Amino acid sequence: MCLAVPGQVQSIHDDQLRTAKVAFGGITKEVSLALVPDARVGDYVIVHVGFAISKLDEAAARQSLADFAALGTGDVDDSSGEVGEPPSSSQELTAES
Amino acid sequence: MKYVSEFRDEKAAVGLATEIRRRVSRPWTIMEVCGGQTHAIVRFGLEAFWPPDLEVVHGPGCPVCVTPIELIDQAIQLAARPEVILCSFGDMLRVPGSRGDLFGVKAAGGDVRIVYSPLDALAVAQAHPDREVVCFAVGFETTAPAYATAVVQAKRLGLANWSLLVAHVLVPPAMEAILSAPENRVQGFLAAGHVCTVVGFEEYEDLVSQYRVPIVVTGFEPVDILEGVLLLVRQLEEGRAEVENQYTRSVRRQGNVEARRVVQEVFEVVPRTWRGIGEIPRSGLRLRPPYTEFDALLRFPLKSPHCGFLGQPGSECQSGLVLQGRLKPPDCPAFGTRCTPENPLGAPMVSSEGACAAYYRYRRT
Amino acid sequence: MSDDRSFELHCPLPGQPKDRVLLAHGGGGRLMQELIREVFARAFENPFLAQAHDGAVAAVEGGTIAFTTDSYVVQPLFFPGGDIGSLAVHGTVNDLAMCGAKPLWLSAGFILEEGLLLETLDRVVKSMAAAARAAGVQIVTGDTKVVDRGKGDGIFINTAGVGLVPPGVAVGPGRIRSGDRVLVSGDLGAHGIAVLSVREGLAFAGEVASDSAPLNGVVGDLLEQGVDVHCLRDLTRGGLASALNELASTAKVGMMVEEARIPVHDGVRGACEVLGLDPLYVANEGRFAAFVPARDAGRALEIMRRHVVAGEATEVGVVTDQDTPEVLLRTQLGTHRVLDWLSGEQLPRIC
Numbered sequence: 001m002c003l004a005v006p007g008q009v010q011s012i013h014d015d016q017l018r019t020a021k022v023a024f025g026g027i028t029k030e031v032s033l034a035l036v037p038d039a040r041v042g043d044y045v046i047v048h049v050g051f052a053i054s055k056l057d058e059a060a061a062r063q064s065l066a067d068f069a070a071l072g073t074g075d076v077d078d079s080s081g082e083v084g085e086p087p088s089s090s091q092e093l094t095a096e097s
Numbered sequence: 098m099k100y101v102s103e104f105r106d107e108k109a110a111v112g113l114a115t116e117i118r119r120r121v122s123r124p125w126t127i128m129e130v131c132g133g134q135t136h137a138i139v140r141f142g143l144e145a146f147w148p149p150d151l152e153v154v155h156g157p158g159c160p161v162c163v164t165p166i167e168l169i170d171q172a173i174q175l176a177a178r179p180e181v182i183l184c185s186f187g188d189m190l191r192v193p194g195s196r197g198d199l200f201g202v203k204a205a206g207g208d209v210r211i212v213y214s215p216l217d218a219l220a221v222a223q224a225h226p227d228r229e230v231v232c233f234a235v236g237f238e239t240t241a242p243a244y245a246t247a248v249v250q251a252k253r254l255g256l257a258n259w260s261l262l263v264a265h266v267l268v269p270p271a272m273e274a275i276l277s278a279p280e281n282r283v284q285g286f287l288a289a290g291h292v293c294t295v296v297g298f299e300e301y302e303d304l305v306s307q308y309r310v311p312i313v314v315t316g317f318e319p320v321d322i323l324e325g326v327l328l329l330v331r332q333l334e335e336g337r338a339e340v341e342n343q344y345t346r347s348v349r350r351q352g353n354v355e356a357r358r359v360v361q362e363v364f365e366v367v368p369r370t371w372r373g374i375g376e377i378p379r380s381g382l383r384l385r386p387p388y389t390e391f392d393a394l395l396r397f398p399l400k401s402p403h404c405g406f407l408g409q410p411g412s413e414c415q416s417g418l419v420l421q422g423r424l425k426p427p428d429c430p431a432f433g434t435r436c437t438p439e440n441p442l443g444a445p446m447v448s449s450e451g452a453c454a455a456y457y458r459y460r461r462t
Numbered sequence: 463m464s465d466d467r468s469f470e471l472h473c474p475l476p477g478q479p480k481d482r483v484l485l486a487h488g489g490g491g492r493l494m495q496e497l498i499r500e501v502f503a504r505a506f507e508n509p510f511l512a513q514a515h516d517g518a519v520a521a522v523e524g525g526t527i528a529f530t531t532d533s534y535v536v537q538p539l540f541f542p543g544g545d546i547g548s549l550a551v552h553g554t555v556n557d558l559a560m561c562g563a564k565p566l567w568l569s570a571g572f573i574l575e576e577g578l579l580l581e582t583l584d585r586v587v588k589s590m591a592a593a594a595r596a597a598g599v600q601i602v603t604g605d606t607k608v609v610d611r612g613k614g615d616g617i618f619i620n621t622a623g624v625g626l627v628p629p630g631v632a633v634g635p636g637r638i639r640s641g642d643r644v645l646v647s648g649d650l651g652a653h654g655i656a657v658l659s660v661r662e663g664l665a666f667a668g669e670v671a672s673d674s675a676p677l678n679g680v681v682g683d684l685l686e687q688g689v690d691v692h693c694l695r696d697l698t699r700g701g702l703a704s705a706l707n708e709l710a711s712t713a714k715v716g717m718m719v720e721e722a723r724i725p726v727h728d729g730v731r732g733a734c735e736v737l738g739l740d741p742l743y744v745a746n747e748g749r750f751a752a753f754v755p756a757r758d759a760g761r762a763l764e765i766m767r768r769h770v771v772a773g774e775a776t777e778v779g780v781v782t783d784q785d786t787p788e789v790l791l792r793t794q795l796g797t798h799r800v801l802d803w804l805s806g807e808q809l810p811r812i813c
Contacts, residue, residue, distance in 0.1 A: 002133025002158075002317065002813040003738045004239065004291045006100040017216070017250060024736050025098035026728030027659070027668030032216060034246050035356045044100060046294065046347050047736070049186075049236075049812055050214025051243040054294045054353055060345035061100060068109035068320060071116055098731055110795045132813035142797030159813050187809030213664050213737065213810060236812060319795055438805035458802045 004048035006056050007031070009041050022047060100346070104318030105141070113323035114146035120330050126152045126282045127329055128422045130272060131289035132159030132451065133317045139455040141319040151330070154422035155452040157271050157374060158289060160236050160264075161188045162420065162444040162451045165370040168264045169194035172233045174399050175262060176207040181397075182225060184218035185233040187211045191447045198447075199233075215247035222251075222259035231393045234261045239291040241265045241382060242356035245363035248388050260393040263383055266369055268292050269300045270380035275421055276308045283422055285329045287315040287322070290344035295360075297352025301340045309338045316344035363388050372444055373417035414443035419452050426453040433457060483578040488608030501584055502570075502604060505591040510567070510602035518567060518602035522626065528563035530554060531622035539586065539616055542656045543671030546617055547589035549747060552674050553698070554623040555597045559678040560694040560750065562633035562685060563625030568594065570604040570621050575614035586617060597676035599623070631685055637692040638713040643759040644779035645752040647680065647772040648673070650702055651730040654744035664737065664810060670729040675748030680769040684752070689762045693753040697746040700804045703789065704743065705751055706779075707803045710787040719779035719801060722794045738811035743804050753781065 007022040007029070018033040022045065029050075033039045036052040045052035103109075129135065135155045138144065147153055157163050173194050176183035183199070190199045190209065203209040208228075212218050215232060222230035234244045244261060251259050268289055275281060288301060293314045301312045311332035315325030325343040332339060342348050360382075369381025384392045413431050418424035426432050426445070436442040438454055445451030486493045503511050510518040534550040544552075551568065558565040570590065574583065594601050601621075656672040658664050677696065684691055693713075695705045702724070710717050726734075726741045734741050748771055754762045759777055766775035782790075791801040 002131055002136075002237075002239070002289070002291060003811060004294070004317075005735045006098075007732075007736075008099070016253065017246070021667075023732075025101075025732030026730070027655075027666045027670060027732040027736070029666040029736060032246065035242055035353055035359070037355060046291070048239055048291060049243045050216050051246065053239065053242065053291065053356060054347045054349075056100060057346045061103075064324070064345060065103055065109070068106070068112060068324070071109075071112035098728070098735060101735060105794055107795050136813070139799065141793050141795050142799040143795075145797040161813055186812045188811040188813055190809060211664070211810060217664075240812065454805075458800075458805075 004046045004053060006044050006046050009033070009039055009043050009045060011041060020052075022052070101318065104316070104320040106320060109320045110146070110323055113320065113327055117146065117151070117323065117327050117330055118148045120327070120334055121148045121150050122334060124150045124152070125284055125330065125333050126154060127285040127287065127326070128154050128156045128275070128283040129287040129315070129322070130156040130158040130268060131287075131292070131317075132161070133291070134158065134287060134289070134315065134322055135452050135455050137317055137319055137322055139458070143319055143322060146323065151326075153326070154283065154425065155419070156275065156422050157371060157420040158268070159445065159451050160240075160266055161192055161447075162416070163266060163271075163371040163373065164189070164192065164235055164264050164444075165372050166195055167370070168262065169198070170196075171394070171399050172262055173197065173199060173202050175231050175393060175397060176202040176209050177205070178229075178397070180229050182208045182210060182221060182228050182230045183233060184210050184212045184221060184230060186235060189233055189235055191441075192444050193441065193447065215244050216250075219247055219251060219254075219256065219259060222256055223254075226258060228258060229396075230259045232259070232261050233264065235264045237266060237268050237289065237292050238296045238360075239289075239294070241360045241364060242295055242353070245359040248363045248384070248391050249359065251391060252388065260391045260396050261384065262393040263364075265364070265382040266371065267366070267380045267382070269304065270377045271371060271374070273304060274374065274377050276304065276310060278421065280423065283310070285310055285333055286312045287325045287329065288312050290314055290316040290321070290348055293344070293348045293352065295353050295356045297350050298340050298342065298348065299350060305338050305340050311338045312340050314340070314342045314344055314348050316347065371420075373420040416443035416445045416453070419445050426456040429453070481580055483574045483576060483580060483583065483608055485576050485608050485610070487574065488606060494606060497606065501580070501587055502606070505587045506570075506594070506601040506604075508600045508602060510600060520567070525629065526627040528558050528561040528625045528627055529622070530557040530561070531620065532557060533618065533620040535615060535618050536657065537615055538657075538660055539582065541660050541672055543652070544656075544674040544747070545586055545589050546619055547586035548593040549674050550619040550621045551590050551593035551597060551599070551601075552676050552747060554621040555599055556677045556696045556748075556750070558623050558625035559676075559681040560633070560696050561625070561627060562631040562681070562691070562694070563627045564682060565597065565599045565623055565625040565678050567602045568599055568621050568623045570601050570619060572604070572606045573614055573618040574606065574608045575616050576608055576611040578616050583617065593676070597678060628685065633691050633694055635693055635709050635712040638709065638715055638753050638781055639692065639755070640715060640781050640783040641756055642692055642753040642781040643756055643777050644706070644717060644719065644781065645754065645759065645762060645766070645775060645777050646697070646702065646724070647677070647750050647752070647766055648774040649725040649727045649730070650697070650746055650749060651726055651734065651741040651744035653747040654701070655730045655733045657745075658733065658737070666733060666736070668729045668733070670727075670733065673746055673748035675771045677748065677750055677771060680766055680772045681750070683769065684762060684765055687761075687765055689758050689765065690755055691752060691762070692755070694750055696750045699745045701741070701743040701745060702751065703740075703801050704804050706789045706801070709753075710789050714787050716782040716784035716787060717779055717789045718782050718792060719789060720792050723776060723778045725774050725776055738813075739808055742801065743808045
């Protein structure tokens with residue numbers, strides 16, 4: 001199941017629910033780290049309904065991203081098929097001034 | 098946003114898509130079992146990347162859609178009681194029961210509040226000691242640990258005015274139900290990455306050896322899904338049937354040990370009826386002693402729920418087939434005409450994660 | 463006769479709370495006059511209100527009038543970056559600006575709930591006065607009613623507004639043409655997220671303040687500088703997606719929008735990710751979309767960016783020549799999908 005988002009632990013209170021302030025790209029929310037007792041300030045955690053459910057493995061993430069890059073540039077004009085043809089519209093967007 | 102944007106990168110997506118196209122040499126049917134994955138597929142238009150021979154169907158992965166009608170009716174009854182504050186996740190509010198939905202109860206004067214977390218509902222109970230706070234506890238294994246922790250906290254606090262209407266469902270039994278159905282055409286699964294974050298994927302090893310179907314534990318960003326599909330396609334093309342983990346940054350084989358512990362402490366496994374599918378053994382949760390005091394069904398006298406029918410009587414809703422991956426929403430005769438988000442015939446058109454609503458909202462031209 | 467002057471009243475008048483709105487404040491008598499004088503007239507001070515008549519009367523030269531109305535029921539009343547008062551002024555000023563009009567006069571109708579703290583009312587009214595001054599408009603007439611406790615949410619406000627459309631200006635959906643560029647005046651979703659951030663059950667902390675602001679300055683500048691503005695639409699409830707769908711439907715055109723070009727700030731992005739909301743459907747109160755011919759797009763953006771409220775103005779899409787009135791989105795992955803109407807309200811989700 002589903003909606004869980006990575007955020008970075010900013011501070012941790014020493015209460016029963018191990019409440020922490022976690023930053024998500026510009027906002028902070030109070031999150032319980034009760035389920036991830038080894039999470040520390042600075043760690044990234046995956047948060048679902050106000051609880052961290054795992055500590056994000058940053059090395060694994062970097063490896064994943066490296067794997068994607070290794071697949072090559074993936075040319076959109078590849079002859080094996082189109083990738084999402086837009087409906088006909090010949091206008092180009094104005095270049096940013 | 099870190100660890101989000103990188104997994105929505107166009108170059109990575111196109112690279113993976115090209116590789117999928119290269120590997121698929123014959124028709125395959127695979128299923129993704131999570132509303133969040135359905136949502137991502139349609140929101141990011143990933144169907145453009147599937148080669149013609151690859152069919153990706155959507156499964157019963159939206160807990161909102163599969164919550165049985167009886168439980169919704171019970172939630173409505175509870176919300177209508179003057180002393181009750183019913184706390185619910187937003188997506189449950191529009192799901193139809195047998196007569197109306199939680200939004201309707203709110204309009205009629207029931208105190209229904211949207212919460213983000215079970216902890217918010219605990220706070221409401223502490224702030225309103227004269228009222229009874231009931232949480233509509235919906236969700237898969239991902240959400241159960243949050244509620245379990247909240248129950249333990251409630252007991253610690255001696256909170257007497259807080260209870261749960263438990264509607265949790267478990268995913269692997271549903272996958273097995275689909276695999277064991279005689280008409281099953283699903284040849285591989287993308288397993289729900291956040292469910293597996295909690296429970297790990299040891300359980301899938303039995304499924305794989307019994308049914309010889311590859312399963313890839315997959316994340317929720319578009320690039321995760323593309324990689325998951327690639328790994329599945331590779332297994333199918335190579336004749337392998339194994340459990341593989343795509344979502345390595347969050348999922349470990351044993352899952353989250355502490356989360357599993359607290360769920361086992363607070364809940365026990367029971368049979369559960371899945372809306373559109375029917376009863377699946379050992380697929381639901383119920384509070385166990387010494388936490389049964391928090392069970393709303395034991396605390397409040399509720400009219401006995403009517404049993405069993407899977408949709409509105411006489412409705413042409415085919416959500417059962419959609420949830421089992423046997424009918425694609427656009428192929429349903431009522432899709433987009435008699436059944437729309439404004440006038441839904443069934444749950445998958447109501448929840449924004451339901452396959453029907455996702456297809457409707459994000460349809461390509 | 464004793465000189466003892468002491469005596470007791472045997473029927474003392476009950477004391478009334480002096481700090482709250484009472485039903486009597488809506489009764490038309492002295493208490494209401496006192497409220498109008500001490501709170502509204504003092505804050506909105508202008509010659510029209512001094513006329514103390516049933517309506518405001520002013521002379522205008524022959525021309526085109528724009529007229530609009532809107533009601534404001536936001537909860538909570540105060541949120542980061544604004545309140546129901548400033549919202550009530552900005553919303554109506556902006557509707558007039560979207561017609562190409564110079565906003566002049568506003569009316570303000572208040573429905574107050576019995577028991578509302580007068581201090582709260584005063585805060586709201588002062589905020590309205592400040593917003594009106596900053597926008598260059600006057601609040602020239604108004605009304606007050608009081609409803610029983612429990613029958614209102616503290617304060618409801620209706621503002622209607624009148625403005626003058628300069629000669630030669632014709633701005634509206636009917637002028638949208640295939641090939642027009644779609645511009646947005648800045649980052650999206652701040653207002654909706656700011657309000658959510660203080661709502662029970664969904665609260666979080668962060669830098670997100672409402673974008674509520676008057677847009678008549680930047681719009682006036684565009685028109686005065688001779689930009690051929692075809693259509694304007696302020697982005698309110700339902701966000702950019704709703705505004706574009708409305709216009710596509712009214713003007714019977716198609717549109718193509720590029721997701722990667724749509725500006726969304728980190729705080730809004732983070733909140734939307736956590737709650738499962740789509741920023742394209744989240745409310746704004748100080749942002750607008752403009753439809754201009756391709757040749758004017760660069761100049762329009764340059765003019766917009768000179769204004770603080772439109773500093774991040776950017777081009778996000780184009781009006782296409784397709785038959786069906788539909789808004790298409792080119793996703794950040796290069797794929798395409800329909801950017802549909804909102805069904806009901808966008809709710810935070812767990813799935």
